[in-house]
Amino acid sequence: MVHLSHTVQRWSRSYGNDDNKKEYQTILHSVRTACQKMASSNPEEEGNWFTTIYMGAVFNLNRGDHLKTVMDERLLPHLDEDEGKTFFGVFAL
DSSP: OEEEEEEEEEEOGGGTOOTTOOOOEEEEEEEEEEOOOOOOSSTTTTTOOOOOOOOOOOOOOOTTOEEEEEOOGGGGGGOOOSTTSSOOOOOOO
8 A cells, every 4th residue: 555645835035935945734635545556467557556635625726825745756757748647736716
């Protein structure tokens, strides 16, 4: 069993930061469990696993705020890089 986590962090002057103090605060965090896929007749698929982590929320951001995402780098080799399967997006409302 593999635990996947994904965190969105925000840097903002409203947190008391200035340009020299880059302390990010976690604003969104998700943890999911992914199980190993069943063996397949296709050798390229055998042993690969995946799961989707959906997160969504509405935040009031200020001019100059910075967002970043954080995940465990050990999992990067297992990421599905096919088009449209790995993405991060922000929408202005």
